[in-house]
C-alpha cells in the first residue's frame with residue numbers, strides 16, 4: 146500500500162473533462178496524466194454528479210488518469226477499487242455515514258414519503274439520492290416547503306438540491322442526506338487518510354463546487370469557470386488565509402488543474 150501525503154479531488158465535466166471540443170485538450174490530458182503518475186505519494190479522486198457507469202464512460206472516452214477513489218452521485222456514493230478484482234465497490238464506512246446523515250433512512254424511505262411527485266428515471270436513483278423532475282411552468286419551487294415538511298415529519302434529515310435547466314424547461318430536485326455534497330466525501334477521505342488540509346486540493350468550475358472551495362482546503366478554479374462562481378469566491382476570500390487557499394488558473398480545463406497542482410506543490414514546477 147502506498148503512503149499518501151497529498152490528495153487531489155477534481156470535478157469531471159468542465160474541469161478535468163473539456164467541453165470546448167478543441168483538439169489540443171487530449172494532449173493536455175496526456176501531459177497531466179504523465180506528470181501525476183510520477184507523484185507516488187499523491188492520490189486522485191473524481192468528484193461528480195455522474196453515476197458510476199457514466200464516470201467510467203468519461204474516463205475511457207477521455208483517457209483520464211486512473212483515480213484512487215470515485216465520488217459519484219453528487220457526493221452520496223464513494224467507490225474504491227476492489228483488491229481482488231478490477232471492479233469498483235462502494236465504501237461501506239461511507240454508506241454508514243450517509244445513512245446517519247439521512248437520520249437513519251435511505252432513499253427508499255424518501256420515495257415512499259414523497260409518493261406522487263414526478264420521479265426521474267429509475268436509473269437516476271441511488272441508495273442515498275432520490276431525484277425528481279418537474280416542468281418549470283408548474284412553478285415547482287412552490288412545492289419545496291411542503292416537501293421539506295413531509296420529510297421532516299417522517300424523521301428524514303434531508304438536503305434538497307433544486308436546479309432549473311432553462312434550455313429544457315425542466316426543474317430538478319435531488320433529495321440527499323443532510324449536509325451532503327461533493328465536499329462531504331472529500332473531507333471523509335481527508336479524515337480517513339489523516340491528511341493536513343494544506344495537502345488536500347479541490348479543482349472545479351461551477352456552482353456545485355462552491356462548497357468544496359470554501360471548505361478549508363486548497364482550491365483550483367479553472368479559467369473556464371462560471372464567472373458568477375469566480376465573483377462569488379473573490380468576494381468570499383476577504384482574508385489572506387482564504388486568498389492563499391484559492392488559485393485562479395490562467396488555463397482552462399485540465400491545463401488549469403495542472404497549473405494549480407504546480408502552484409500548490411502537488412506537481413513539480415514547469
Ligand SMILES: [Mg+2]
Nearest residue numbers: 156158159350
Ligand atoms: Mg463541472
